[in-house]
Amino acid sequence: MSLRIQLFGPLADAARSREIHVDAPAAGALSAAQVVEQIGQLEPRLRPMLASARLAVNCGFVAPEHAVRESDELALIGMVSGG
């Protein structure tokens, strides 16, 4: 199955795209941490920024061990700069 992860701000600028797709062997087979790791492997330009990035699942931050489902809305959130 293919997971679609939205990108914003500096992450989108670095990847030159507003999304990235990660392949998962089966539903629930990847944790949030593993999704982030795979993003780094797929897009080396994002690697320097991943240490401060968090995966958002259905508009909320999750623990690294959280199992991701194909139907989840995913976004990789880096350093924010609002306020």
Add this chain to the structure above:
Amino acid sequence: MNVNVAILDGPLPPAAPWSVEGAGAILCFDGVVRPIEAGRAIEALDYEVYEPMAQRMLAQLAEQTIERFGLLGLDTAHSRGRVPAGECSFRLRIASAHRAAGLEAMAWFIDQLKRDVPIWKRPVYCESGGPSA
């Protein structure tokens, strides 16, 4: 409980009058776009927002802040899109019975927002170069 959370296009308009019953302190913070960013003159900031998550997190943060500090009301708004230098892009108003809780809540809310809420700013630099810091 008087709670308002909004994400609005462009500069925030002047704040409407706001009264909260029982409040001995009404605090208002306006975040204004500075004319210098990273040492360079800017015309504006462009704000990008991951809308559904930002809305959800601002609402949750408002509720958490009210509970943590025992507030009587909270009203906040943040811009999306372009905000010219000198204009307001973020507003936070807090109503509390006494000033101490309101002042602490104001700082806490802003710290949490700047750490977690998915909003990003991108400077629009002056073409002419302009004055620098």
